[in-house]
Amino acid sequence: MISNLDKAKILVKALPFIKKYHSKTIVIKYGGSAMVNPVAREQFIQDVVLMKYVGINPVIVHGGGPEINEMLQKIGKESKFVAGNRVTDEETMEIVEMVLSGKVNKGIVADINKYGGKAVGLSGKDGNMLFVEKKFVEVDGEKVDIGFVGEIKEINTEVIKLLESNDVIPVISSIGVDKNGQTYNINADYVAGAIAGKLQADRLVFLTDVDGILLDYHDKQTLIDEIDVKKVNDLIERGIISGGMLPKVMTCLNAIENGVENVVILNGKLEHSMILELFTVEGAGTLIRKHENSKS
Numbered sequence: 679m680i681s682n683l684d685k686a687k688i689l690v691k692a693l694p695f696i697k698k699y700h701s702k703t704i705v706i707k708y709g710g711s712a713m714v715n716p717v718a719r720e721q722f723i724q725d726v727v728l729m730k731y732v733g734i735n736p737v738i739v740h741g742g743g744p745e746i747n748e749m750l751q752k753i754g755k756e757s758k759f760v761a762g763n764r765v766t767d768e769e770t771m772e773i774v775e776m777v778l779s780g781k782v783n784k785g786i787v788a789d790i791n792k793y794g795g796k797a798v799g800l801s802g803k804d805g806n807m808l809f810v811e812k813k814f815v816e817v818d819g820e821k822v823d824i825g826f827v828g829e830i831k832e833i834n835t836e837v838i839k840l841l842e843s844n845d846v847i848p849v850i851s852s853i854g855v856d857k858n859g860q861t862y863n864i865n866a867d868y869v870a871g872a873i874a875g876k877l878q879a880d881r882l883v884f885l886t887d888v889d890g891i892l893l894d895y896h897d898k899q900t901l902i903d904e905i906d907v908k909k910v911n912d913l914i915e916r917g918i919i920s921g922g923m924l925p926k927v928m929t930c931l932n933a934i935e936n937g938v939e940n941v942v943i944l945n946g947k948l949e950h951s952m953i954l955e956l957f958t959v960e961g962a963g964t965l966i967r968k969h970e971n972s973k974s
């Protein structure tokens with residue numbers, strides 16, 4: 679049993695970190711694969727509420743890929759991905775928006791509010807936050823049409839700042855709109871990176887289903903706890919970073935290029951991973967820095 683004095687000492691140990699992050703903006707990409715564990719989800723929500731109460735400004739950008747797959751399956755539609763993007767026809771777009779901006783977004787908002795936070799759910803349509811153009815991907819040198827998938831062209835963070843200054847936690851779904859009002863689907867990793875860059879966030883944190891960047895992703899023991907941009911590029915060239923980790927890491931590099939101080943990839947299925955990352959010396963996951971330095 680932890681004594682009351684020990685509890686007090688633990689709280690005081692968090693003081694330098696609370697001071698460090700006070701009034702800083704931290705963008706958190708909460709991935710669909712990290713949401714599947716209900717215990718970790720509840721703890722993630724508590725971590726976010728705690729962050730807000732100690733003066734940090736968390737901005738949540740969420741995914742929900744597995745939930746979209748499940749809903750598509752229910753209506754007998756197969757999920758198809760090209761270069762990490764869901765092929766999105768008109769019917770799929772309707773489902774994606776219903777799931778992301780409806781079920782998933784409102785679920786996170788309700789949970790935060792249940793724990794005493796003040797959250798407001800938004801999509802990229804709200805306050806003209808995310809303007810996009812239709813995205814084409816290249817496969818084997820060929821330009822492929824993947825439907826209503828958007829490439830972010832303009833970001834308007836006014837509405838996020840308005841919420842932040844009123845102590846509200848923004849919860850954002852990865853839906854964008856073009857200048858004609860057409861709705862588009864966007865990979866949530868890209869949205870988190872773009873918003874973090876535009877807000878000049880102090881930290882961008884990706885919560886996913888692995889502990890971070892691994893030298894061998896089948897072996898948890900090979901976690902890299904800190905890495906700089908140059909070394910990340912080397913790992914990409916050597917084919918060590920692949921699959922779903924590749925767009926995530928490319929987004930991290932972009933965000934750093936756009937002025938985000940630190941980017942972290944964390945396992946969102948681990949208990950209290952956000953608090954471990956922010957409030958302990960060791961941190962958690964992989965910290966990507968612009969230049970070689972020590973973890974802090």
Ligand SMILES: Nc1ncnc2c1ncn2[C@@H]1O[C@H](COP(=O)(O)OP(=O)(O)O)[C@@H](O)[C@H]1O
Pocket residue numbers: 709710711712741743867885886887888890891892893894895918919920921922923924926
């Ligand atoms: N070097 C690597 N380190 C860690 N994961 C990697 C690496 N290379 C490929 N991966 C894969 O990337 C996956 C994470 O990406 P993804 O499934 O798209 O996550 P999310 O749903 O959170 O966006 C891991 O589960 C792993 O299979």
Ligand SMILES: CC(=O)N[C@@H](CCC(=O)OP(=O)(O)O)C(=O)O
Pocket residue numbers: 708709710711740741742743744746762763764774827852863864865866867
């Ligand atoms: C274009 C595209 O692929 N959009 C994604 C949006 C959700 C997402 O990114 O969810 P995760 O973070 O859980 O993967 C999709 O339709 O699955």
